[in-house]
Amino acid sequence: MHKLGYFYLPSGKQIALEISESTNKYRYSTNKDKVKFPNIESIIKLFDQTPPFDNSRNLSHFEQIREFTIAKGGRKGFTVYIYECEFNKMKEIKGSPFSKYGDGHESLGLKRGSRVIGRYIDTGKKYKDKYVFSSISLINDN
Incomplete structure (x- = not known):
């Protein structure tokens, strides 16, 4: 695989x-x-x-x-939606969606070159039991 x-x-x-x-x-x-x-x-x-x-x-x-x-467009960056999860409620953090993983990392206080988003995106797992990363919007705005 x-x-x-x-x-x-x-x-x-x-x-x-x-x-x-x-x-x-x-x-x-x-x-x-x-x-x-x-x-x-x-x-x-x-x-x-x-x-x-x-x-x-x-x-x-x-x-x-x-x-x-x-x-896949990696030179331009990949869009990432970052959600903060508390008490089974999920809300998008300020600035999300980000057009580059580095921007998302900075918003969380991490270094731009961090691998956190790449490891967690689209897995459904929470980073630090608080943040969920997705390549598509998980909140229906209708």
Whole structure:
């Protein structure tokens, strides 16, 4: 999944997160819950897609990631919505959405080059049990 770039597709990232959560949450034999892995249909559907990386081109993995990021518009930055979550209520922080991760990091008091948003975006996990990062708006303004 990783070497061919499937991890960088939204469905691939979701499957990787599901596998990680399942193996970490249910790995102990004393746990009475059953292991919940992603279903095989979603995995087959993912691998039916053309992989983002072409390993026959003799480029390093780093070079392929760089090309992929630039093709997605990485030179201009990626939009990030940042939400503050308290008591099951979610509100967008001031200045959100940000057109670059670095701007979002600065709004949280982090260094521009931090990797926090990249690690948490679109995972549904809270950073410092308070902030959620998303590439799309999670609040319906209608």
